[in-house]
Amino acid sequence: MRVMVVEDEEALxxxxxxxxxxxxxxxxxxxxxxxxxxxxxxxxxxLLLLDWMLPGLSGVELCRRLRLRRETERLPIxxxxxxxxxxxxxxxxxxxADDYVVKPFxxxxxxxRVRALLRRVKPAxxxxxxxxxxxxxxxxxHRVRRAGRDLHLGPTEFxxxxxxxxxxxxxxxxxxxxxxxxGRDVYIDxxxxxxxxxxxxxxxxxxxxxxxxxxVRGSGYAFDETFG
Numbered sequence: 001m002r003v004m005v006v007e008d009e010e011a012l013x014x015x016x017x018x019x020x021x022x023x024x025x026x027x028x029x030x031x032x033x034x035x036x037x038x039x040x041x042x043x044x045x046x047l048l049l050l051d052w053m054l055p056g057l058s059g060v061e062l063c064r065r066l067r068l069r070r071e072t073e074r075l076p077i078x079x080x081x082x083x084x085x086x087x088x089x090x091x092x093x094x095x096x097a098d099d100y101v102v103k104p105f106x107x108x109x110x111x112x113r114v115r116a117l118l119r120r121v122k123p124a125x126x127x128x129x130x131x132x133x134x135x136x137x138x139x140x141x142h143r144v145r146r147a148g149r150d151l152h153l154g155p156t157e158f159x160x161x162x163x164x165x166x167x168x169x170x171x172x173x174x175x176x177x178x179x180x181x182x183g184r185d186v187y188i189d190x191x192x193x194x195x196x197x198x199x200x201x202x203x204x205x206x207x208x209x210x211x212x213x214x215x216v217r218g219s220g221y222a223f224d225e226t227f228g
Contacts, residue, residue, distance in 0.1 A: 001118065002026045002045040006036040006062070007080065008054055012103075016049065019107050020114075022180040024166040033057025037065065044071055047118060050097070052081030060095050067096035076117045080105075130165045132227050135204070135212060137165060146204065156181065157200040161223075164213065169225030171216045197221055 003020050007013045008031045020027045028045065030036040033054040040048075048066075052059045059079060066072040079097040093100060098121075099113055130137040134147040142158060144151045153161065159181045164172070172180070174190040182188065197213060205211050212227040 001047070001122075002028065003047045003049060003114070004036070004039070004045040005029045005049045006033070006054065006059065007031065007049070007051040009051075015107065016110075019111060022176075023111060023114075024163065024180075031055070033059065033062045037062055040066065040072060040075075044075060046122065047076040047078070047114060049078050049080055049114075052079055063095045063097055074121070076121050078110075078113060078117065130162065132165065132168065132212065132223070133210075135227070137162060146209070151203050153200065153203050156196055157203060160196055160200055161204075164221065164223035168223045168227070171219050171222045173220040177220065193221075 001024075003025045005013060005016050005020070005027060007016065007029070010031075013029050013031065017027045017029055028039070030039055031054075034057045036050075036054075037057060050059045050063060054062070059081070063077055063079065066075055066077070077097045078099045078101060079093075080101055080103060082103045098117055101110055101113065128138065128140050130139065136145045137143075138145075139162060144153055144158065144161065160177065163177070163181055174193040177193050178188065178190060182192075201211055201213055204213070210227065212224050214222045214224045216222060
């Protein structure tokens with residue numbers, strides 16, 4: 001799923017991009033209102049994170065314009081702003097924003113709001129189950145089945161498979177996998193990824209079954225987009 005971030009604070013943009021990509025989103029960043037307006041006329045993302053105060057065209061005015069266009073009238077929009085007064089929140093929501101987050105904010109809370117909004121407006125795309133070929137993952141019950149049989153995965157292998165399955169075909173480096181699956185505050189060797197990928201492969205496939213994990217030499221790993 002694609003998220004556009006319209007924010008003119010470079011440090012915050014970098015922080016948002018990093019964390020959103022770690023969640024598996026494709027992220028586009030823009031730092032001017034007019035530039036965002038043009039980009040949104042060419043392609044519409046799945047969700048927009050929009051700063052209230054922008055150089056030139058303000059976020060509030062851009063939000064108003066988007067709601068007047070058929071292509072973007074239902075685009076999920078979360079407004080980011082330093083304005084915390086009730087009147088400002090009411091104005092932002094009245095302009096057409098779906099949610100409103102006051103700076104400074106908790107990144108985990110923002111990510112939870114992103115997921116909640118997408119779950120509400122795009123329920124088919126925020127599934128409790130992931131499936132490809134004869135492989136099924138129940139993200140709620142933490143169960144994985146292949147060809148009708150239960151697979152026994154450790155918690156790390158489950159998170160690793162879930163992360164890869166959410167973005168089939170996308171190649172992740174070992175560093176990206178470490179940050180996303182283990183967390184940025186865990187200091188372990190990148191070779192640990194290779195060990196857990198090996199364990200995951202062993203759990204997923206016997207000698208007669210196709211391996212859904214693709215190794216990209218010099219780059220990392222991906223869930224095979226042609227699997228199934």
